[in-house]
Amino acid sequence: MVDIATRVYNHKWKIDPIVRSLIDTDFYKLLMCQSVFRNRPDTVVRFSLINRTTKIRLAELIDEGELREQLDHVRGLSLARGESTWMRGNTFYGKRQMFRPDFMEFLENLRLPPYQLEKRDGQYELTFEGPWPEVMLWEIPALAILMELRSRAVLKELGRFELQVLYARAMTRLWEKIEALRELPDLRIADFGTRRRHSFLWQDWAVQAMIEGLGDRFTGTSNCLIAMRRDIEAIGTNAHELPMVYAALADSDAQLRQAPYEVLADWHEEHDGMLRMILPDTYGTAGFLEHAPDWLAGWTGIRIDSGDPAAGAETAIRWWQDRGEDPRRKLVIFSDGLDVEKIIELHHRFHGRVKVSFGWGTLLTNDFRGLVPGDGLAPFSLVCKAVSADGRPTVKLSDNPAKAMGPAAEVERYKRVFGVGAQAAQEVVV
Amino acid sequence: MVDIATRVYNHKWKIDPIVRSLIDTDFYKLLMCQSVFRNRPDTVVRFSLINRTTKIRLAELIDEGELREQLDHVRGLSLARGESTWMRGNTFYGKRQMFRPDFMEFLENLRLPPYQLEKRDGQYELTFEGPWPEVMLWEIPALAILMELRSRAVLKELGRFELQVLYARAMTRLWEKIEALRELPDLRIADFGTRRRHSFLWQDWAVQAMIEGLGDRFTGTSNCLIAMRRDIEAIGTNAHELPMVYAALADSDAQLRQAPYEVLADWHEEHDGMLRMILPDTYGTAGFLEHAPDWLAGWTGIRIDSGDPAAGAETAIRWWQDRGEDPRRKLVIFSDGLDVEKIIELHHRFHGRVKVSFGWGTLLTNDFRGLVPGDGLAPFSLVCKAVSADGRPTVKLSDNPAKAMGPAAEVERYKRVFGVGAQAAQEVVV
Numbered sequence: 001m002v003d004i005a006t007r008v009y010n011h012k013w014k015i016d017p018i019v020r021s022l023i024d025t026d027f028y029k030l031l032m033c034q035s036v037f038r039n040r041p042d043t044v045v046r047f048s049l050i051n052r053t054t055k056i057r058l059a060e061l062i063d064e065g066e067l068r069e070q071l072d073h074v075r076g077l078s079l080a081r082g083e084s085t086w087m088r089g090n091t092f093y094g095k096r097q098m099f100r101p102d103f104m105e106f107l108e109n110l111r112l113p114p115y116q117l118e119k120r121d122g123q124y125e126l127t128f129e130g131p132w133p134e135v136m137l138w139e140i141p142a143l144a145i146l147m148e149l150r151s152r153a154v155l156k157e158l159g160r161f162e163l164q165v166l167y168a169r170a171m172t173r174l175w176e177k178i179e180a181l182r183e184l185p186d187l188r189i190a191d192f193g194t195r196r197r198h199s200f201l202w203q204d205w206a207v208q209a210m211i212e213g214l215g216d217r218f219t220g221t222s223n224c225l226i227a228m229r230r231d232i233e234a235i236g237t238n239a240h241e242l243p244m245v246y247a248a249l250a251d252s253d254a255q256l257r258q259a260p261y262e263v264l265a266d267w268h269e270e271h272d273g274m275l276r277m278i279l280p281d282t283y284g285t286a287g288f289l290e291h292a293p294d295w296l297a298g299w300t301g302i303r304i305d306s307g308d309p310a311a312g313a314e315t316a317i318r319w320w321q322d323r324g325e326d327p328r329r330k331l332v333i334f335s336d337g338l339d340v341e342k343i344i345e346l347h348h349r350f351h352g353r354v355k356v357s358f359g360w361g362t363l364l365t366n367d368f369r370g371l372v373p374g375d376g377l378a379p380f381s382l383v384c385k386a387v388s389a390d391g392r393p394t395v396k397l398s399d400n401p402a403k404a405m406g407p408a409a410e411v412e413r414y415k416r417v418f419g420v421g422a423q424a425a426q427e428v429v430v
Numbered sequence: 431m432v433d434i435a436t437r438v439y440n441h442k443w444k445i446d447p448i449v450r451s452l453i454d455t456d457f458y459k460l461l462m463c464q465s466v467f468r469n470r471p472d473t474v475v476r477f478s479l480i481n482r483t484t485k486i487r488l489a490e491l492i493d494e495g496e497l498r499e500q501l502d503h504v505r506g507l508s509l510a511r512g513e514s515t516w517m518r519g520n521t522f523y524g525k526r527q528m529f530r531p532d533f534m535e536f537l538e539n540l541r542l543p544p545y546q547l548e549k550r551d552g553q554y555e556l557t558f559e560g561p562w563p564e565v566m567l568w569e570i571p572a573l574a575i576l577m578e579l580r581s582r583a584v585l586k587e588l589g590r591f592e593l594q595v596l597y598a599r600a601m602t603r604l605w606e607k608i609e610a611l612r613e614l615p616d617l618r619i620a621d622f623g624t625r626r627r628h629s630f631l632w633q634d635w636a637v638q639a640m641i642e643g644l645g646d647r648f649t650g651t652s653n654c655l656i657a658m659r660r661d662i663e664a665i666g667t668n669a670h671e672l673p674m675v676y677a678a679l680a681d682s683d684a685q686l687r688q689a690p691y692e693v694l695a696d697w698h699e700e701h702d703g704m705l706r707m708i709l710p711d712t713y714g715t716a717g718f719l720e721h722a723p724d725w726l727a728g729w730t731g732i733r734i735d736s737g738d739p740a741a742g743a744e745t746a747i748r749w750w751q752d753r754g755e756d757p758r759r760k761l762v763i764f765s766d767g768l769d770v771e772k773i774i775e776l777h778h779r780f781h782g783r784v785k786v787s788f789g790w791g792t793l794l795t796n797d798f799r800g801l802v803p804g805d806g807l808a809p810f811s812l813v814c815k816a817v818s819a820d821g822r823p824t825v826k827l828s829d830n831p832a833k834a835m836g837p838a839a840e841v842e843r844y845k846r847v848f849g850v851g852a853q854a855a856q857e858v859v860v
Contacts, residue, residue: 003433161642165605168598175595212591 015066017073018141018148018200022110023083023224025140026194028236030087030224031275034103035242037133039266045135045245046388049126049142050405052428053380057122062149064119070145071115071126074138079108086228093233093274112138132389136241139384143195146382147366151198154376169371170198174206174364177340178213184347189214189358190235191221192335193365196379196430203365207232210364219357235359237277237303238267241386244282244396248389253417261293268295277333278302281399283418285312289319297323301331301355307399307426309334309342313350327354335359337430339367362430379430400426445496447503448571448578448630452540453513453654455570456624458666460517460654461705464533465672467563469696475565475675476818479556479572480835482858483810487552492579494549500575501545501556504568509538516658523663523704542568562819566671569814573625576812577796581628584806599801600628604636604794607770608643614777619644619788620665621651622765623795626809626860633795637662640794649787665789667707667733668697671816674712674826678819683847691723698725707763708732711829713848715742719749727753731761731785737829737856739764739772743780757784765789767860769797792860809860830856 023030036043051058079087084104092098099107113130115138124146128138158166181187191210197203207226210218220233227234243260250256260282268276276299280288285307297320304312313334317327332354334346343358350356368377385405386394395406395414401423404411414420453460466473481488509517514534522528529537543560545568554576558568588596611617621640627633637656640648650663657664673690680686690712698706706729710718715737727750734742743764747757762784764776773788780786798807815835816824825836825844831853834841844850 003436006433159642161605161639165601165639168601168605171595171598172602175591175598209591209595212589 015069018070018145019074021225022077022079026222027224027234033133037103043132045132045386047128048387049384051382056380059119059122059124061153074141075112142384148199180340187217188219190219192359192361194223196362197365206365237275240282244394245389248392248394256417276300281306283397284420287419297325303333305336331355333357339363381428402428445499448500448575449504451655452507452509456652457654457664463563467533473562475562475816477558478817479814481812486810489549489552489554491583504571505542572814578629610770617647618649620649622789622791624653626792627795636795667705670712674824675819678822678824686847706730711736713827714850717849727755733763735766761785763787769793811858832858
């Protein structure tokens, strides 16, 4: 029976919006936003889209009008009543009222600030400038829109059955990954794949498949909207943008050296337990841990997001041991470019030595590699980063020189200040 | 938006019927039924279900109550007005009014006769007895019901995502077969998979996939309901049951020897063109062709349904040449246990030498091999055959001794009468 009302309703959409909610974003963006809203509300930042996979010429694939429509649609969004209720009333990591009333009021009144869009050399130059707590919330929707518009551009060419079989193949592939992960009884894994997902619906399917396939071993999703709708945990802590902006604001080398710890001191004041996770690689993990204050060793764990993950975890284990901490009580979250083989390998290597957890991103929510001719749906390395703060450029080094960003002279200065020596380059897949 | 009416409507079903229409059957059953209705309306036949794959204990898998409900549902069906309109008004093989008014009237008033059902040794003994034109229409629905109830019994154990991934895998597999067939620009292939399909919905999906994937190279389906709904050709001519019953009714060896030709003489009178297809293997292809009357060589083509298909086609080509016919103007339809590799091989071997066509059955509509643990959805060899006519047992030899059926003494007699010598056994997959 045709549901005429639904059909007519669907025809009323001028566009099929990719991002339909302000909380269709990563949980840690909201956590960090609250921290920034308290500690650095007036800092003016500039976020910029960077396509590291330059051979994918986004401006030729994606229609500018469609892109503007999608971005404009996000600017029209505001926090829905039920979303606010969920944020105010929910338990996150076992705590109620994670989000303070003043922050919730700010968020309820927020509309995302304007964007600047230009085409250059086959790519889009998409930038956002304004108060840090507002601009930072563009990152995830901007990435999700670009990723999904690219998917749609490729899918437009396919027939009805080709489409069905494409998704059948992608589902089969993902389910086989889940079946492989089922072999690990003590696994803990979460979805971190919002930013580079194939599409919203696909991420939602992937999360549901993880729920059915892994049960309790699936610990939640970074996506707040999906966490709310599927009634599962929202997962996340903090990201590189905090030390990057704090560092850019430093007035001297001495201040710069302290900036990453200042971030964590602010964080320490606000959060405890599962939210006290160290992200040590912004300016090199080894130096960061070596010069870290003692109180940081008391934190819950560490997130390994660049460089050789096993080496990073071993470094952390040695550091905890040196500081008199028992690594078996510490959490290590791996979150960089994971796929099943790597997850299984890392799990076997570290399970029992530390508490192991995985934040599985792009190859959970966008593994369409090899599924269309020309590999037009393969995920690629798109990021949206803070590139300046109060007019000063930001720098990221990470544990992989292929992921470094910032002006060359500043990169050299940061390397000197943070004592970063030779680094082994790792291929950036996604 | 929930379509409440549809949901309530679906809940009203006492059962989810497997066969919802009298024309959810093979086209050739209706063609043969018309022929039988004219030539042998009073013959009393007995059809019986035979599960050649005895290790699959159907009576343990399938609930007897559910089976009875499904069979009873079929007994309640009558030809719908639109179905009658389609049969009366449609063009089959380019001809209008293929079905005569008196036959249509018979069919419009038909309800299928009673069935007898017993359990024995883990199997169902399901038999149908009565006037041939009525009983013969049980064959396809009975098989489809048993096949789908078995599928449902296995599927009952699966979770929601396991189910979705199961179908994702089956769709991917079928689509890859279709992609392989796309490489053959001159292919002609039809769906012959009603009787041993995984389910009605799956056959319908397979047909639609063939339509999109193969375009004109997909010539149609044997299933009348799907042909009607998808607006494609209904395909089929005649089957072994005609010579088997005619032969059983023969009063002497001499009459027996003539019986298969008598069938075709009756057929010749009624049909021309694409419907004049010889099915030569009921009592051995070689002997059948050797003793065939000259007018038979003028028929359109031949269907190869047992034995080594290449050998069968070569025999037919030699026969046409011996009778002064040009094989390149003749049609050879392969229809026995086909899958893609065999189709491609036969196509390459015979394309250009004859007109080649394929009737693709079980491995089109039920290739779920290896998709659940224990291979519980693999197709198996279930048939429903005329076992007696006016109280006399029927016999089938075919070109594969593994497919022979009938009382041993009668099989020997038929072998003698038809001069069938040594035969090479072929594994019966489906």
